[in-house]
Amino acid sequence: MISGTAVVQVVIPFLILLTAWLMPALAGPTLPFGVRTPPAHANAPVIAEQRRAYHWWVGGVGGAVLAVELVCCLAFPSTPLFAGASTAIAAVSTVGYLRARRAIRTVKHGEDWYGGLRQVVAVDTSLRTDPVRYPWRWAVPALLVPVFSAALATVEYPSMPDRLPMHYATHGKADRLADKSIGTAFTPIFIQLALTGLLMLVTWLVLRSRAELDPARPAAGAARHRRFVVRTAGSVMLLGACVNLGMLAAAWQTWHGTLSFFPAPVLAPITAGLLIVVAIALRTGQGGRRLATSEPDGAAGEPADPQVVAPDDDRYWRAGGLFYVNRQDPSLFVAKRFGIGWTVNFGNPRCLLLLVGSAAFITVLQLIGR
Structure with a gap:
């Protein structure tokens, strides 16, 4: 079976x-x-x-x-x-x-595909003057799960065993126990809060990422970009809520002193979160290309010249197009060329701060889990 x-x-x-x-x-x-x-x-x-x-x-x-x-x-x-x-x-x-x-x-x-074409950069300043609002309703589940976990841990704390499993080996057997304390019992909640805070920060930053606009239809592209960043950021927060649920399932086993770990309750909500991300990605397409817009293709003020195209910027995508390095681009996050969501502009000096901060975040999580 x-x-x-x-x-x-x-x-x-x-x-x-x-x-x-x-x-x-x-x-x-x-x-x-x-x-x-x-x-x-x-x-x-x-x-x-x-x-x-x-x-x-x-x-x-x-x-x-x-x-x-x-x-x-x-x-x-x-x-x-x-x-x-x-x-x-x-x-x-x-x-x-x-x-x-x-x-x-x-x-x-x-074949010199760009020969004779006029390369134009299109910018919609309304994305700066009227930025996309943070989708708080998408973030609520990710915020509620740690709150519920903390309440549940508070109720369960008196009945928890004196020794709690803190780590499980690959075969699912506990290989490290620790004395019960506020620190050991509430470690999963601390990790949930840290993860949720990081996701909220990242999604807030990507909501202000640079829009990829077609110079022939900039208004329609800006409208799609707004809907794309909200839906994709929302799907990331819903995935965060599902990961928090998985951590709660793992914590429940820890709180009851379970020495044989059962991964199914942990992996099931994470799998559901991945399904949500994939479904939303298929519905929106990268950059929102699958989304309908009320902006007509020939909106007033938009160029109709077929010789006007977006710039050929392949040179900024290094290592087979996997890394974006452009020191002239002030954006920290840009849409991926192949994939879902965003990637970092490694030519932006702030990227170093982000990498150092991520390394510090991982280190803190490891210290919390000890």
């Missing part, structure tokens, strides 16, 4: 595989595999060819990895293996992406 733990361990890698397979459809038509292309070449044969090759590669090799994961879960239902399978699937999709990107860029430069 297949355990609930084994089912969850297959579901998470499957979601990662499904998201990777659908990734080309999430990007805009002028950003196939992270390569900036003019609209006139959005349907170039090489792009369609590389999409097919990517789907076959990710579906075939990634599917084989998932099949191995399923067999391992049937043979070892209590052993957590999903992390290895998820990493392998991510590596497979990255290889497929890099191959497709290299092939499209080769044809792009060989």
Whole structure:
């Protein structure tokens, strides 16, 4: 009989595989595999060819990895293996992406796709003068779970065992116990609060990220950007709420002195959160390209010249388009060229502060968990 733990361990890698397979459809038509292309070449044969090759590669090799994961879960239902399978699937999709990107860029430069075109940067100043409001209603669940966890820990504290398991080995058996105290019993709540605070800070920053606007239709692009950042930031906060629920399930086992850890109650809400993120990403598309807008394509004041295109900025995307480095761009966060959400501008000096802060955050969590 297949355990609930084994089912969850297959579901998470499957979601990662499904998201990777659908990734080309999430990007805009002028950003196939992270390569900036003019609209006139959005349907170039090489792009369609590389999409097919990517789907076959990710579906075939990634599917084989998932099949191995399923067999391992049937043979070892209590052993957590999903992390290895998820990493392998991510590596497979990255290889497929890099191959497709290299092939499209080769044809792009060989045929001089940008020859004779006027490259224009479009900016909507209303995104600064009237910034997107923080979606507090999306953040409420993530805030309520730590509050509920703290109340539950307060009620359970008198009946908790004198020694609490603080760490579980890979086989699910507790290998480190600690005396009951406010610090050890409330450690999961401290981690929940720290995680929620970090997510709220990051989502607040990305709400002010630079919009990717089509110079031929800037008003429509700005409207889509507003809806995109709210929905994507909201999905991140909902994922945070689900992760907090998973931590509460883990804490419940700790509070009752459980020496054999059961991962299914922990992984189930996290899996639900990933489903929410994937569903919202499929509905919106990267940058909001799938969202309808009330702004007509030919709105007043928008250029209709087909020779006007967005700048070819591939040179700022290093290491196969995975890292954005532009010292002239003041933005700290920019939309990913291939994927969901945002990435950091490594050319911005504030990036160093963000990296140091993230390292400090991880260190604090490790110290709290001791």
